[in-house]
Amino acid sequence: MTIRLLLVDDHQVVRSGLRMLLASESDVEITCEAGTAREAIAAVENCRPDVVLMDIGLPDMSGIAATRAIKSAHPEVAVVALTIHEDEEYFFKMLEAGAGGYVPKRAAPEELLTAIRAAARGEVYLYPSMAKLLVKDFLAQERPEEGVTSLDGLTDREQEVLRHVAEGATNDEIAEILVISPKTVARHRENILQKLSLHSRAELVRYAIRKGIIKA
Amino acid sequence: MTIRLLLVDDHQVVRSGLRMLLASESDVEITCEAGTAREAIAAVENCRPDVVLMDIGLPDMSGIAATRAIKSAHPEVAVVALTIHEDEEYFFKMLEAGAGGYVPKRAAPEELLTAIRAAARGEVYLYPSMAKLLVKDFLAQERPEEGVTSLDGLTDREQEVLRHVAEGATNDEIAEILVISPKTVARHRENILQKLSLHSRAELVRYAIRKGIIKA
DNA sequence: CCTTTATTGGGTAGATTTACCCAATTTTGA
DNA sequence: TCAAAATTGGGTAAATCTACCCAATAAAGG
Numbered sequence: 001m002t003i004r005l006l007l008v009d010d011h012q013v014v015r016s017g018l019r020m021l022l023a024s025e026s027d028v029e030i031t032c033e034a035g036t037a038r039e040a041i042a043a044v045e046n047c048r049p050d051v052v053l054m055d056i057g058l059p060d061m062s063g064i065a066a067t068r069a070i071k072s073a074h075p076e077v078a079v080v081a082l083t084i085h086e087d088e089e090y091f092f093k094m095l096e097a098g099a100g101g102y103v104p105k106r107a108a109p110e111e112l113l114t115a116i117r118a119a120a121r122g123e124v125y126l127y128p129s130m131a132k133l134l135v136k137d138f139l140a141q142e143r144p145e146e147g148v149t150s151l152d153g154l155t156d157r158e159q160e161v162l163r164h165v166a167e168g169a170t171n172d173e174i175a176e177i178l179v180i181s182p183k184t185v186a187r188h189r190e191n192i193l194q195k196l197s198l199h200s201r202a203e204l205v206r207y208a209i210r211k212g213i214i215k216a
Numbered sequence: 217m218t219i220r221l222l223l224v225d226d227h228q229v230v231r232s233g234l235r236m237l238l239a240s241e242s243d244v245e246i247t248c249e250a251g252t253a254r255e256a257i258a259a260v261e262n263c264r265p266d267v268v269l270m271d272i273g274l275p276d277m278s279g280i281a282a283t284r285a286i287k288s289a290h291p292e293v294a295v296v297a298l299t300i301h302e303d304e305e306y307f308f309k310m311l312e313a314g315a316g317g318y319v320p321k322r323a324a325p326e327e328l329l330t331a332i333r334a335a336a337r338g339e340v341y342l343y344p345s346m347a348k349l350l351v352k353d354f355l356a357q358e359r360p361e362e363g364v365t366s367l368d369g370l371t372d373r374e375q376e377v378l379r380h381v382a383e384g385a386t387n388d389e390i391a392e393i394l395v396i397s398p399k400t401v402a403r404h405r406e407n408i409l410q411k412l413s414l415h416s417r418a419e420l421v422r423y424a425i426r427k428g429i430i431k432a
Numbered sequence: 433c434c435t436t437t438a439t440t441g442g443g444t445a446g447a448t449t450t451a452c453c454c455a456a457t458t459t460t461g462a
Numbered sequence: 463t464c465a466a467a468a469t470t471g472g473g474t475a476a477a478t479c480t481a482c483c484c485a486a487t488a489a490a491g492g
Contacts, residue, residue: 121344124351126342132338134350139311155439156438171479181440183443184442186480189479201417202421210432403472406452415450
């Protein structure tokens with residue numbers, strides 16, 4: 001099975017270069033080309049490619065918007081971003097748009113081929129410098145849940161009170177649950193606010209969610 | 217600069233095979249080997265490798281735990297997982313442990329080399345089938361923020377008020393920001409509570425975070 | 433043993449919220 | 463054009479919160 005390819009780049013030279021580069025590969029066939037986002041979207045309709053090699057900087061519309069449009073109409077078509085941009089901004093947006101690969105133009109030809117083949121299989125190829133950014137984001141997302149420990153010096157009872165406060169319970173309700181005086185609950189809450197340098201229930205709720213004490 | 221490598225695998229044959237495979241590469245040098253997690257941790261101390269090729273299934277301790285230990289003591293040492301496991305479970309745990317690469321044993325030799333070189337640069341190489349899992353997770357994390365639409369029939373103004381309420385602002389503060397009467401803010405807030413069947417600011421904060429209107 | 437910390441409880445006062453009552457103006461869509 | 467919805471604003475009252483004041487008892491650690 002040869003992989004049908006759609007080349008999207010506004011520079012004729014780049015397309016020619018890629019054509020040359022990929023010509024020797026027996027499993028890849030460049031079915032058609034496009035120089036603008038609009039052309040690309042139309043070309044997907046006409047040529048039915050397996051993989052779209054998408055530049056991000058296009059004259060009429062961002063390659064990101066084009067990718068969104070293509071994936072929306074044809075989710076089975078894989079889109080590999082091939083671009084000069086190596087920043088988080090474009091990378092994450094491209095992933096959200098549904099890209100199945102992200103390769104900087106400075107990458108080696110074999111890496112582009114690996115990306116095309118992975119995308120054709122429905123997998124995802126990320127250039128190492130990009131993968132690093134995604135893992136960083138992944139770790140940032142996961143950490144807060146682990147951070148249930150080290151709650152800025154809150155005592156056990158304070159954490160217990162905090163949990164109920166964050167879940168929306170009033171002092172009286174918490175007092176009933178913990179079988180203590182509402183005044184004691186209020187005192188715990190005051191100590192919590194002071195320890196954390198917070199000033200309202202709203203901030204307590206956000207703090208509790210950040211720390212993974214309660215789920216949003 | 218040659219990359220100093222530590223090979224960790226409990227099978228002698230596998231280590232020999234890797235040694236053979238990497239022998240021809242001029243920029244990679246296998247400095248030492250280990251057959252257990254304990255040996256691996258000690259070897260990092262003694263050999264000072266740039267990159268550790270880590271198997272997950274080890275006799276004494278999981279390669280994941282070993283990775284955690286190594287990264288904790290020597291954050292500058294890169295660890296590349298080389299394993300038969302291709303499931304989310306081990307993959308994500310390995311990332312959390314600080315792995316700078318994840319390559320299944322079925323991968324092509326060049327991919328392993330790419331991973332080693334990327335990890336040595338401080339970047340991250342993820343095998344396409346693994347990258348796919350991470351992107352899936354990324355999209356699952358990000359989606360809620362897109363879900364800012366369809367907010368259970370809240371009007372534009374109500375959403376605006378909700379955002380400020382959730383961020384901890386009082387009615388008076390919001391009134392000043394939006395340049396309307398505090399009474400109007402209160403009215404909007406009341407309508408929001410009623411529409412969402414909520415009864416307090418704490419619940420509004422959780423709702424707003426769930427819907428991605430504000431970050432925790 | 434003694435000091436510190438955690439946990440408990442009370443009082444007061446002002447700020448804020450929640451929940452109702454009322455209605456005018458503007459915008460939107462049918 | 464006309465009705466519905468959105469946005470605006472006011473009044474009142476009870477509930478609740480925030481922020482101080484005070485202190486006793488119990489547990490933990492040096």
